[in-house]
Amino acid sequence: MENFEAIIAMLDFTLDSRRKRHIVGGILLSVSFLFGGLALTTMTLKTEEKRDE
DSSP states (O other): OHHHHHHHHHHHHHTOSHHHHHHHHHHHHHHHHHHHHHHHHHHHHHHHHHHHO
């Protein structure tokens, strides 16, 4: 439980200003678009492989 409290305290300290929250939000959006693009690429590659068989 102490680890969880330490993580929450660290996040609270890290995101204490509006500018920092904006930067972290941008990073999270970028990461989500990256993984979304990878998932889309994987889905389209698997579809093409099934058509070749």
